Amino acid sequence: MNQPASAYFIEDRHDPNETHTLSVLVQNEPGALARVIGLFSGRGYNIESLTVSETESQKHLSRITIVTTGTPMVIEQIKHQLDRMIPVYRVVDMTLTKRSIERELAMVKVRGEGEHRVEALRLADAFRARVIDATTESFVFEITGNTDKINQFIDLMRPLGLVEVSRTGVAAIGRGPEGM
C-alpha cells in the first residue's frame, strides 16, 4: 500500500470480522457501566447489543452481556481490556464456549385491519409470540428467542403494519450445571 504522508503507520489489514457475545461480571457500583461503555467508545470497538442488570444483589454483582464485532485480534483485546478494569470479576466469551444459550425479548406493535390482522396473528402463533395488548386496530406481541428469530419476526410484520419495536438486547447463559 502507498503510505500517506503521516507520522503514523497505516495498517492495511483485512481480517474478517466475527461476532462474539461476552458475559461480564462486575461490581455494581457507580460508574461501572460508564467505564465499560467508555472503553468501547474510547477504543473504537462496536457494541451490537448491551444488557445490564444486577443479578446478585447481596454481593452487589451485575452481569453485563455485550454482543460485539471485530477481527479475532480486536475481540481478544476487548476481553483483556474489560478484564483489567478494577471492578470486573470475570469476562467469558460465550461464543467461544459454544455451549451458551442466547435470548432476547422484543415487544412488537402492529397496526392493521382485515386480512393483515389475521395474518399477523397467524404468524405470531407460529413464532410463539404472545399478544400482550390489543385494540380493534392493533396488537402488541411479546416474543422471545435468539436475535435471528426476532429479526425474522419483525421482517414478517413489516408489510402487515409494523409500528414500533422495543427490544431488551441479548442475555446469555451457559448450558449445563456450571456457573460462569
Place this chain on the structure above:
Amino acid sequence: MSDKSHDPNQMTGAAMIVRALIDHGVTDIFGYPGGAVLPIYDEIFQQSEVQHILVRHEQGAGHAAEGYARSTGKPGVALVTSGPGATNMVTPLTDALMDSIPLVCISGQVPTHLIGNDAFQECDTVGITRPCTKHNWLVRDVNDLAKVLHEAFYVATSGRPGPVLVDVPKDVQFATGTYHPPRKSDVHRSYAPRVKGDATQIRKAVALLANAKRPVIYSGGGVINSGPEATKLLRELVEVTGFPITSTLMGLGAYPASGKNWLGMLGMHGTYEANMTMHDCDVMLCVGARFDDRITGRVDAFSPGSKKIHIDIDPSSINKNIRVDVPIIGDCGNILGDILQVFKAEAKKPDVKAWWQQIAQWRARNSLYYRKSNDVILPQHAIQSLFEATRGKDTYITTEVGQHQMWAAQFFGFEEPHRWMTSGGLGTMGYGLPAAVGVQVAHPDSLVIDIAGDASVQMTMQEMSTAVQYELPIKIFILNNQYMGMVRQWQQLLHGNRLSHSYSEALPDFVKLAEAYGGVGIQVHKPADLDGAIQEMISVKRPVLFDCRVAALENCFPMIPSGKAHNEMLLPEQANDEATAKAFAGGKALV
C-alpha cells in the same frame, strides 16, 4: 455506647486524607489550593510530616509528581481543587497512564448536595478523568474515605502502575467519621494482578532462547517499574546468555549504556544496529515493553522471521499490535528470575558469535554520526558535552518533547534505572521542567537537568518560580534551535518544506527570564565556550535556565520513515534531499 470523642480514629475527612498520606509513607505532595480543598489545606498547615510543594499550575503538580514517582519508584501525590484544578490535571493523568507511572491525585469537589447543579467550580471530575486514570472514585460518605484512599494507593502501585484519582466533596472533608489504617479488605476482590508467570510458558521461552542463533532482548519501562530486582535479573540474563540487548525510550538505564551488549535504543529514532537486529533476529525476548507503533515501524514487516516471547504484567498488552508466540503474563522481575533459574539449570550459553559479527557490521555504519562544527554548536554535540561533564555525578535527566528529547535518548548514556524521566507515550511538551522539580524534591542533593526545547519549555515555564521558592537547583538545558524542530523536520520530510507555524517567533530572552524569576541565566553560542558554560551551570546551586544556541536546521537521524520497516532506515549520511523525498514518497492524505 463508647465515647467517640476520645477515639483517635474519629476525625474529619480532611484529617483522614493527611493521615492516609502519612500511613502510606508519603513525605512530599504537589498541589494548588482552592475553595473545594481548603479543609485539606487547613490540615496540612497544622502538621509537619507531609511537606506540600506549591506549584504554579496544576499541570505542574501532576508532572512534578510523575518525576518524583519515576525517580524514586514510589507513588507521586498531587492535590488539586475542583473544576479548573481538576481539568488542569487531565494532561498529567493521561501522561502517567500512557507511561505507567503510579500517581495518586486527590481532588476537591463541590459539596454533595450541589453535585449536578452546575455549582461554582463544579465539573464531572470522575467522568472527565475516567478514561485517563487506571481507576477513580467519588467519595460520598466520609466513612468510605479511608478504604478508598488505601485502595487508591494499592491500585496505583500494584500490577501495571498508573494514575488514580479520588474526588472528595467539600462536605465529606468537613464531616467526621471513622478512619482505619490500610488493610487487605480495602481492595476490590475483583482486582488481583497476576505476578507469577506460567511455568509451562517459561519452559517454552527458555527452549527458544537456548536454541537461538540470532537472539535479541528488547526491554521496556516495565522492567524499571518492576523494581531494582528486575533490573538486576535483566543484567544477569544478558550476562548469562551473551545476547544483544536494546530498549525502548522508557526502558533506558535498565541495562547500562556502557555495557558491552548494548545496541542503543530501538525504534523510529533508534540506532541502525538495534533496528536491524530486531528485524533479522530469530528469537526476540520482549520484557516489559508493548510493541508501540514508534517501535515496530510497519507492522506487517516487523521482525518477520522471529519467534517472539513477550513478558508483560498487563494481558491487554499481549497480541495488541504484534502476534507473539510465547506470551508470559506476570511481573517482569518474577518471570526473569524464573527464566534465569531454568536457563542456568538446563541450557548452556548459546553460540552467538556469528550474530555478533553481523551486528558489528551494522554498528560500523555509525548511524548516530553528525558533522561537528567550530562555528555553531550541534545539538548532538551539546548533549555529548553535557553527558561528559556529568559523568560520575549523581545525575537525573528529564526532557521535554521534540528533537532534543530524541538526541538526549541517543547521546546521553544511562547507567542506572530511574535516572531518565521523559514523556514517552503521550509526548507531552512541558513535562520536563515540572518533572525536574519533582525529581529535585525527591533528591535534593543530586544534579537534576531538564534537557529542553525552546518551544516546549515555554509550556510550563512558570514552575521556575516553584523551583526558586523551594530552592530547588534544577538546570534547564535548552537546546535552542528557534524552531519547533521536530514539527519542522516532519514538515520538511512530508509537507513540501512548508514550515507552517513551526518557527519560534518572539522567543523570550531566557537569561533575563531566569533572572526575573530569581534564577540564573546562562547563554552560549560558540562551541568553544560550551564546556566552560556547562561547568558554570553545574556549579551554580540555584535554578538555571541555560540557553544553548544550537544549529537551527539540524534534523534528527537515523529515522524509520512512515510505512517503512526496521531495515529501511534513513541514515544520516543518506539524508540528502533526494533520498529523503524517495523514502517518504507516498500519497498526501492527512491521518
